[in-house]
Amino acid sequence: MTDENAQGFDTLQIHAGAKPDPATGARQVPIYQTTAYVFRDADHAAALFNLQEVGYIYSRLTNPTVQALADRLAALEGGAGAACCSSGHAAQIMALFPLMMPGRNIVVSTRLYGGTVTQFTQTIKRFGWEARFVDFDDEDAVRAAIDDDTRALFGEAIANPGGYVMDVPAIARIADAAGVPLIIDNTSATPWLVRPIEMGATVVVHSTTKFLTGNGTVTGGCVIDSGRFDWAASGKFPSLSEPEPAYHGLRFAETFGPMAYTFHQVAIGLRDLGMTMNPQAAHYTLMGVETLSLRMARHVANAEKVARWLEADxxxxxxxxxxxxxxxxxxxxxxxxxxGAGALFTFAPKGGYDACVALIANLRLFSHVANLGDARSLVIHSASTTHRQLTEEQQRAAGADPEVVRVSVGIEDADDLIADLDQALAQAAA
Known part of the structure; x- marks a missing residue:
């Protein structure tokens, strides 16, 4: 972390990671739309490739626009460093990549976004990894699921779709006792609402597509490291603690200290997985982050008003x-x-599944899309879309019951949103 992290959130969301462009004086972060960067000489190139000097080589690895976003998000989360990538799903694989190998497992919350459940139940099996799903409200069950092959715990601070709030400090204590990192998906909350690293989390991941960008224009992801975990203490994380053949035996934990995990994310993760964020996406997200606190305050105020109206209906x-x-x-x-408890939740109109379908069909302001965290209010029937691949038991465990709809409340006039819900509910009831 840098001294700028002592500044307030509203200041950091505008200034962190960005200074006037040294070449032109441009005040906004420029879009560095380039694939490669000229080396000063052969020695400079060799130093960069050997990780002896920090700089730009090729935009699959690092790009000034993308790096400005990574630095800003690290500052907002209170982390040591960060790496941006192409999507939230990419961020999850990137976060696990330095920790895992065939035969290892992660213990994860049952209350997760449906795409994450599918990624963890299906896709990661192809890597030889296992995900063990546990109700994170049952701390004894979490402890019981951990064994010698467990390499991380994973949960969402505010779970999608139900808006359930995770007890981050309690799960962090369990992770600490087991000597493994806790990874928190902070997408639905953002660092303005929840501070996972301050509560003991090791790593934070985001789908920057959502509230951080806030305008539904670009996809992206980010992995932020606290810099506080001792990767060499247990021998469980050889990718970080043992000699790396691709860099002449360099040991990331020994060489980079608190920045070991972040350097591995770039030098190994982005190099070999290639989950690169493009600079234009980074630029859109940087602009969105500048108003994050203002938008989130409105999101929360609207969500509270809409939720109270729905509950009384x-x-x-x-x-x-x-x-x-x-x-x-x-x-x-x-x-x-x-x-505040965020802007994401579900509600069940009377009439079950058919009422959900009719409600969605008759909404006018709420957009029926597979996204959340937009300035616009959004709605979806999770059980038949984002959580469709899950069994009904998994859907209910995740909060995506077949008889509920998920809403992501935007920053419009709350009374207009309520009027839209009122007329749609009337037609659904009819």
Whole structure:
């Protein structure tokens, strides 16, 4: 971390990672639309390739626009370093890549985005990795699932789609006792609402596509390291603690200290997996992040107003928003996310699945899309879309019950959103 991390959030979201361009004086971060960078001489090139000097080689690895975004997000999360990549799903694989090998496992929350559940139940098996799904509200079950082959715990701070709030400090203590990192997906919360690293998390991942960008224009992901985990202490993480053949026996943990994980993300992860974020995407996200705190305050205020209206409406069976006193996560939310419980939740219109379909068909302001975190209010029936590949048992465990719809509340006038829901519920009831 740098001295700028002592600055306030509103300052960091505008200034962190960015200075006037030294060549032109440009105040906004330029889009460095280039694949490669000229070396000063042969010695300079060799030093860069040997990781003896930090700089730019090729945009699959590093790019000034992308690096500005990575530095800004690291500052906002209170991390030591970060690496940006092409999507949130890419960020999850990138985060696990330095930790895993065939035969190893991760212990993960049952309350995850459906695409993550599919990635962890299906795709990572091809790498020889295993995911063990556990209700993270059952701390004894989490402890019981950990064994000598466990290399990480993984959960969402505010879970998609139900808006359930995870007890990050409690799970961090379990991870610490087991000597493994805790990885937190902070996409739905953003660092403005939840501070996972301050609560003991080792690594934070984001789909920058969502609230961080905030305008539904580009996909992206980011992996942020706290810089606090001792990768050499247990021998469980040889990719970081043991000699790396591709760099003449360099040991990342020994050479780079708190930045070991981040350097590995770039020098090995981006080099070999190639999950590169393009500079234009980084530019759009940098502009979005500049207003993050302003947007999130409005998202939360709108979500609270809409959720209370829905809960009081007789045409609605239940609402899962943790900002409501009726939520089992309400008291936890006051501690984990004191500025508000986010803008994502589900509700069940009376009439079950058919009512969900009719409701979505008649909404006018809410857009029916497979996304969240947009300035616009969005709606989807998770069980038949984002969580479609899961069994009904998995859907219910994740909060994507067949009889609920997920809403991502935007920054429009809340009264207009309520009016739209009112007329759609009337037509669904009819």
């Amino acid at each position: 007789p045409r609605v069976d239940r609402v899962t928003y943790a900002g409501l006193e009726s939520s089992p996560y309400h008291e936890r939310a006051k501690v984990i996310c004191p500025k």
